[in-house]
Amino acid sequence: xTLHPILAALRxxxxxxxxxxxxxxxxxxxxxxxxxxxxxxxxxxxxPTGLDENDLFLVSQQWVGAPSSDxxxxxxxxxxxxxxxxxxxxxxxxxxxxxxxxxxxLLNSSWTGSVSxxxxxxxxxxxxxxxxxxxxxxxxxxxxxLHLVAGRAFTAADVQHQGARDQRDRxxxxxxxxxxxxxxxxxxxxxxxxxxxxxxxPSTIIGVVARxxxxxxGSWGNDFAWYSTLVxxxxxxxxxxxxxxxxxxxxxxxxHAVPAALYAVNPMRVLDDDESVKSxxxxxxxxxxxxxxxxxxxxxxxxxxxCVTAAGIVGLTSFWVGQRHRQIGVxxxxxxxxxxxxxxxxxxxxxxxxxxxxxxxxxxVGLNMWLMTHxxxxxxxxxxxxTGVLAMLAIGQAAVFVPARRASNVPPVEATRAA
Amino acid sequence: xxxxxxDLALRxxxxxxxxxxxxxxxxxxxxxxxxxxxxxxxxxxxDPLPERSSTLYxxxxxxxxxAGHDSDKEPMEQVSWTDGMNLLQAKRADRQALxxxxxxxxxPTQSALDPxxxxxxxxxxxxxxxxxxxxxxxxxxxxxxxxSSARLVVxxxxxxxxxxxxxxxxxxxxxxxxTALRIVGVLGDWRPxxxxxxxxxxxxxxxxxxxxPLSTSQDLQLAHDGSVDCWGNGGAGPRPDHxxxxxxxxxxxxxxxxxxxxxxxxxxxxxxxxxxxxxxxxRPPNVRLRNLMGWLDYQMVVPGDVxxxxxxxxxxxxxxxxxxxxxxLAKFMRRAGELGVxxxxxxxxxxxxxxxxxxxxxxxxxGGIGGLxxxxxxxxxxxxxxxxxxxxxxxxxGMLLTTFLLALGxxxxxxxxxxxxxxxxxxxxxxxxx
Numbered sequence: 001x002t003l004h005p006i007l008a009a010l011r012x013x014x015x016x017x018x019x020x021x022x023x024x025x026x027x028x029x030x031x032x033x034x035x036x037x038x039x040x041x042x043x044x045x046x047x048p049t050g051l052d053e054n055d056l057f058l059v060s061q062q063w064v065g066a067p068s069s070d071x072x073x074x075x076x077x078x079x080x081x082x083x084x085x086x087x088x089x090x091x092x093x094x095x096x097x098x099x100x101x102x103x104x105x106l107l108n109s110s111w112t113g114s115v116s117x118x119x120x121x122x123x124x125x126x127x128x129x130x131x132x133x134x135x136x137x138x139x140x141x142x143x144x145x146l147h148l149v150a151g152r153a154f155t156a157a158d159v160q161h162q163g164a165r166d167q168r169d170r171x172x173x174x175x176x177x178x179x180x181x182x183x184x185x186x187x188x189x190x191x192x193x194x195x196x197x198x199x200x201x202p203s204t205i206i207g208v209v210a211r212x213x214x215x216x217x218g219s220w221g222n223d224f225a226w227y228s229t230l231v232x233x234x235x236x237x238x239x240x241x242x243x244x245x246x247x248x249x250x251x252x253x254x255x256h257a258v259p260a261a262l263y264a265v266n267p268m269r270v271l272d273d274d275e276s277v278k279s280x281x282x283x284x285x286x287x288x289x290x291x292x293x294x295x296x297x298x299x300x301x302x303x304x305x306x307c308v309t310a311a312g313i314v315g316l317t318s319f320w321v322g323q324r325h326r327q328i329g330v331x332x333x334x335x336x337x338x339x340x341x342x343x344x345x346x347x348x349x350x351x352x353x354x355x356x357x358x359x360x361x362x363x364x365v366g367l368n369m370w371l372m373t374h375x376x377x378x379x380x381x382x383x384x385x386x387t388g389v390l391a392m393l394a395i396g397q398a399a400v401f402v403p404a405r406r407a408s409n410v411p412p413v414e415a416t417r418a419a
Numbered sequence: 420x421x422x423x424x425x426d427l428a429l430r431x432x433x434x435x436x437x438x439x440x441x442x443x444x445x446x447x448x449x450x451x452x453x454x455x456x457x458x459x460x461x462x463x464x465x466d467p468l469p470e471r472s473s474t475l476y477x478x479x480x481x482x483x484x485x486a487g488h489d490s491d492k493e494p495m496e497q498v499s500w501t502d503g504m505n506l507l508q509a510k511r512a513d514r515q516a517l518x519x520x521x522x523x524x525x526x527p528t529q530s531a532l533d534p535x536x537x538x539x540x541x542x543x544x545x546x547x548x549x550x551x552x553x554x555x556x557x558x559x560x561x562x563x564x565x566x567s568s569a570r571l572v573v574x575x576x577x578x579x580x581x582x583x584x585x586x587x588x589x590x591x592x593x594x595x596x597x598t599a600l601r602i603v604g605v606l607g608d609w610r611p612x613x614x615x616x617x618x619x620x621x622x623x624x625x626x627x628x629x630x631x632p633l634s635t636s637q638d639l640q641l642a643h644d645g646s647v648d649c650w651g652n653g654g655a656g657p658r659p660d661h662x663x664x665x666x667x668x669x670x671x672x673x674x675x676x677x678x679x680x681x682x683x684x685x686x687x688x689x690x691x692x693x694x695x696x697x698x699x700x701x702r703p704p705n706v707r708l709r710n711l712m713g714w715l716d717y718q719m720v721v722p723g724d725v726x727x728x729x730x731x732x733x734x735x736x737x738x739x740x741x742x743x744x745x746x747x748l749a750k751f752m753r754r755a756g757e758l759g760v761x762x763x764x765x766x767x768x769x770x771x772x773x774x775x776x777x778x779x780x781x782x783x784x785x786g787g788i789g790g791l792x793x794x795x796x797x798x799x800x801x802x803x804x805x806x807x808x809x810x811x812x813x814x815x816x817g818m819l820l821t822t823f824l825l826a827l828g829x830x831x832x833x834x835x836x837x838x839x840x841x842x843x844x845x846x847x848x849x850x851x852x853x
Contacts, residue, residue, distance in 0.1 A: 015840060016752075019745035023738055030734045037727075064524050064534060065597030068640055165660065238596075239642065270524040270534045293804060294724050301735055304448060311441050312742040318438075319749035375723050 006348050013320070017352055020316055024356025024392055027309045029363035032388040033371060034298040036380045041295040045288045049105040050176070050211030052145025055096070055251045056280040058104055059089070059242040059258055064268045066238035069163040078236035079161045081266065088265045089242055094254035096245045099143040100234050101136040103215040104243055104280070106287035110215035111135070115175075115229060117183055117192075119200035129182050130224040131175075131196075132214035135235045136243075141174075141209070143245045149177060151190035151207030154232040158206075164237035170196060174207040178226035196229070217287045219376055251279060306395060313399035317345060321407040328407055329414025338408040345404035346397060353396035357389045364388065420770075421777065428778035431754070438750065439782065442743045446786025446830055449739030451793025452732040454814075454822045458794070459801060460729050461818055462811045463623070463721045467611035471551055472711040474513075476672050476680060478506065480691055481705035482664070483650040494705045495648060496718075497619075497666040500659070501699070507543060511686050512672035513679070514549040518542035519668045520617050520645045521636060523629055526594040527582055537578060537595075537628035538620070538644075541636035547573070547604075549673045550616070555579070557589035557604030560632055568634040573604040578628040593629075598639055600631065612811055613720045615711055617669050619645040623808035643667055684708045736829070743782070743833045751775055751841035762846035775838035776831065783830015790826050791819075 010017050063081065067074035082100060089098045103109050116128025134140070138154040154174065162168040173194075180189035193202040212228040214221055246254035255277050262271060271277075285292075321328075328341055368380040432439040466472050481494035482502055498506070503517040521539040546552070547559035555576050564571060572593055579588055592599040606626075614624045649665035659667045674680045684706060691704035709717055751758075758771055794814065801812040814822070 013752075015748055015836070016745055019741055019748065023741040023745060026734065026738045026741065030731065030738065034731065062524055062536070064526060070640070237642075270536055272533065272535055275536075290722075290724060290806065293806075294728075297728065298731070301452065301731055305735060305738055308445050308448070308739055308742055311445075312745055315438050315441055315746045316749050319746075319753055323753055371727075375727055 003347070003351070006344065006351065009324075010348065010351070016316060016320075017355075020313065021352055021356040021359060023309055023312055024353055024396065025359035025363050027305050028357055028360030028388050028392045029367050031302045031305060031391075032360075032364040032380065032384055033367050034302050035388070036368070036384050037377075038295045038298045038302075039384070040378075041291040045291050045295075047213075048211065049213040049284075050144075050146060050209070051105060051280070052245075053280045053284065055246040055248055056143075056145070057244050057246070057251060057255050058107070058278050058280065058283060059244060059262070059271075060239075060276050060278070061085075061241075061262060062239045062270045063266065064270060066268075069165065069237040072163075075161070075163040075166075075236045078163075078238070079234060082161075082234055082236060082240050084265050085240065085262060086242065088261045089244060089258065092254060092257050092261055094246050094250035094257060096247045097139050097143045098242055098244050099136050099139040101134050101140070101241055101243050102235055103132075103134065103241065104144075104283065105213035105215055106217055106283050107215045108217060108287060110221075112214070112216075112221075112224075113197040115179070115183065115194050115196045115203075116198075117194055119195045119202070120198055129179070129227055131179060131227045131229045132216070132221070132224070133196075134212075134228060134230050135233045136230060137232060137234055140230055140232075140243075143243050144212070145245070146212055147210040148174075149208050149210050150180075150188065151205070153207055154230075158232040159234065160232065161234040161236055164235045164239075167197075167199075168233065169199075169201040170203045170231050170233065172206045172232060173203045174209060174230040175205055176212045176226055176228045177208055177210050179229065180205065180208045182227065255279065310395050310399040313349065313396055314403060317349065317400050317403040318406075321345070321403045324407075325410060325414055326417070328410040329412055329417070332410060332412035333415040341408040341410070342404050345400055345407055349396050349400040349404075350393065353393050356396075357392050360392065361385055361389060420773075424774045424777040425781070427774060428781045431750075431778060432781065435750070438746060442746055442782050443785045443789060445739040445742050446783060446826065446833075447789030447793055449732075449736035450787060450790025450822065450826045450829065451797055453729075453736045453825065454790065454794035454818070455797030455801065456725070456729040456732040457821070458798060458814055458818050459808070459812050460721065460725055461815075462813070463613070463725055463808055464715075465612060466712060467613060467615045467715075468550065468711065471549075471673075474673050474675050475549070475711040476512075476674055476683070476708050477711070477714045478670055478672060478683070478687055479707040479709075480506075480687055480694075480700075481702050482666070482694070482700050483702060484664075485701040492705070494707055495666045497646065497648065498668050498670045499664065499666045500661040500668065502666075502694075503668045503670050506670055506690070509686070509690070512683055513675050514545040514673040515671065516543045516545040516549055517633060517668055517670050518546060518616065519633070519643055520620055520627070521641050522644045523595045523641060525578075525582075525629070526597075528592075528594065529582070532582070538624070539629040539631065539636070539641070540617075540627040541631060541633040541641065541643075543633050545673075546630070549671065550611070552609050553607035555605045555607040556587040557602070559604055559630075565632045565634050568638045569632060570598065570600045570635060571603045571631065572600045573606060573630040574602055575606050575626060575628045576608060577625075579605045595629065596639060596641060600635075606630075612808070613715060615715060615720075616671060617645060618718050618720060623806075623811065637661075680708060680710075740829055740833050743786075743830070744836055747779060747782070747834060748837035748840060751837045755841070755844050758841055759844060759846040762844070768842045772838050772842045775841055776834050779830055779834020779838060780827070783827055783833065786830055787823060787826020791822055794822060 067077040069075050069078055086098055086100060089095060102111055110132045112130055112132045114128050115131050137159045138156050141148055141153045158172050183194060184192055189205045189208055192205050196203055214225055214228050244254060258277050259271050364385055371377040479494040480502055482499055507515055507517045519541050521541055522536050523539045524534055525537050526534045543565050544560050544562045559573060560571055579585060588602050588605060591602050593602050610626050612623055614620055643659060647659055647665050647667045659665050674683050687706035688704045691700055691706060694700040761771060798812045798814060802809050
């Protein structure tokens with residue numbers, strides 16, 4: 001079959017052809033970019049924090065009428081209170097381990113600072129980088145489920161405590177592999193010395209964990225999302241957070257037991273059920289709620305868009321089939337087989353869709369470039385565009401099949417009837 | 420004549436039910452999606468205080484040291500305690516208020532209620548008159564109360580409902596963080612959107628439950644809640660030190676005329692020079708004085724995702740419209756024979772055009788009504804979302820009208836090209852070919 005008769009026929013329906021190509025082009029452009037956004041969001045949501053998140057939950061509580069953390073006596077009293085809480089939680093039957101921590105990944109409440117390999121450096125110095133601190137104790141690795149890849153874990157002897165506002169030396173720290181590689185690209189970081197927050201007192205890296213995300217999921221933290229530092233220090237203030245690992249499968253039971261256990265230690269505190277005892281699954285869900293919502297919305301819009309476009313192709317082709325009833329009959333009478341008629345409409349659609357996708361690829365790339373200048377987007381990989389093109393052509397063929405088959409079933413006798 | 424055209428249109432639409440349904444549905448989906456997202460954008464980018472926003476300004480100064488200095492950089496987004504107090508006491512504006520946020524534990528005296536957290540605002544006296552905060556009972560506090568760190572609070576009507584069943588609670592005591600404070604006022608209905616005066620709390624947060632003098636909050640060592648940005652060797656936890664090189668307070672001023680604003684900006688420059696001379700500031704004066712809406716713009720308060728959704732929805736509407744134009748064109752062209760007969764019998768092009776536009780209008784109107792219903796459904800869905808702005812997503816009369824005009828305009832636009840094309844047919848040719 002030659003293309004000539006198809007092109008000649010299309011020339012008679014210029015407006016219709018232009019419109020359907022345009023629709024295919026716009027659909028391709030929007031769907032490619034939307035699917036790309038979905039892909040980015042899904043990737044973001046699925047990145048592992050480095051924790052073993054099952055059976056993990058967080059307790060955030062505040063004492064009422066607690067001593068001030070600004071004077072040394074108050075700090076000591078607060079530390080005793082915190083240790084009592086920790087002991088009570090560790091004694092619960094369903095609890096495997098507990099560690100105090102100022103935050104956990106995805107909580108979006110963070111203490112950030114800077115570390116450098118040189119003493120007394122300001123933030124922004126080239127040899128250093130930003131980091132997020134986790135102030136915690138010797139049970140942190142077991143509780144969070146972190147993998148130590150080099151060096152040793154904290155011991156009870158490493159653990160200090162300080163008022164939340166005090167500045168104190170941090171003689172030993174554990175860093176993530178990502179931070180170690182950043183600070184010491186030439187090799188092992190264990191035993192090396194770094195300086196935090198522009199201080200001139202050294203901190204020795206005693207261990208390296210494989211991966212630990214910072215608490216912030218906001219875009220401002222993207223540059224140092226994996227640069228976490230663990231400090232073996234309990235922070236003392238009227239507010240305290242405890243990370244609890246329940247025994248396997250006992251998380252809900254353990255969460256349920258926590259308020260009573262803490263109230264038994266000291267009733268003068270604020271602990272409300274919804275917010276104060278939160279499973280890590282809930283923390284993860286609330287951190288990524290907007291991303292998941294956006295991905296679902298984009299997905300739904302893409303699906304509807306594809307359906308509308310497919311329906312449009314079906315509708316338009318049906319019209320053309322109806323309009324050319326007599327001509328199809330004539331062709332059949334002159335010897336064309338059913339398959340020839342089917343192929344005619346399929347090739348016609350392929351031509352139209354072909355023009356549409358070429359235009360669509362240009363639009364998709366243009367739209368992506370526009371989005372990059374206005375929103376946080378990266379360049380769309382060609383794979384997305386290529387997949388989109390194939391999908392669009394396939395949808396076109398699928399949509400055209402039903403009306404094309406109807407056309408192929410037009411009997412040759414139609415040729416003799418008046419239109 | 421219109422009645423006749425309408426009848427013709429309905430007959431023609433009935434002949435192809437599936438196609439008609441497809442066209443109506445496509446327009447409805449497009450309109451529904453666009454209006455839902457546009458309404459959310461409209462709600463989010465609204466003016467929190469329409470009567471006052473033009474006279475409210477947010478002064479910024481740059482107290483940082485010279486490390487990392489770059490003359491293009493914006494000054495800091497909040498003020499330090501020292502600068503805040505200096506600017507407050509300078510009293511160069513018509514009204515000025517220094518404030519920060521916090522979270523306080525409330526211990527209800529009623530035994531039925533467990534202690535709970537409440538968001539608090541630590542502010543100076545002008546906060547209430549400057550922002551035009553309505554009072555249900557009582558009043559705010561005075562500058563003298565600020566000076567004496569008076570143990571008093573103002574509470575929101577929501578908190579008043581929770582603790583006192585909505586009765587006038589002024590004069591009663593409220594226990595928070597182990598201290599009893601006298602309630603002097605209960606706010607009326609007040610929820611500016613966005614939460615412009617402190618965007619470190621979620622942008623569309625509800626207003627706080629507890630308001631108290633800043634000085635009192637510092638006396639009681641209440642924890643600050645919000646962003647702390649430090650430079651040099653400053654470091655701060657929940658209770659920033661007053662001498663720390665950290666910014667953690669918001670300072671707002673009311674300046675009733677643009678001339679005053681210009682004068683105030685001069686004052687900020689002089690202040691920066693003076694502080695530099697004293698050795699506190701190290702950078703050349705770098706000040707900003709944005710008014711309320713300018714500040715919201717600068718802070719890019721409207722979430723990027725919401726803007727992206729609006730673009731997505733309008734792209735969607737465009738595809739739906741192109742789809743409808745294509746289908747309508749095919750449909751009208753197929754009726755060339757019928758239209759040719761009408762032309763031959765004496766109908767003018769104009770009359771045919773009107774007839775076809777009526778048909779397009781019927782589709783558009785049905786699509787518009789469908790779209791409106793879908794927009795209501797869409798906004799209902801938005802309200803079920805946990806986002807902080809979800810509860811605000813409602814269609815106001817203006818947006819309702821916009822929806823309707825958009826639907827009608829879109830469908831007439833969609834009908835224009837097909838109708839015009841169909842009118843161009845030559846009657847003789849059509850009649851002959853039949």
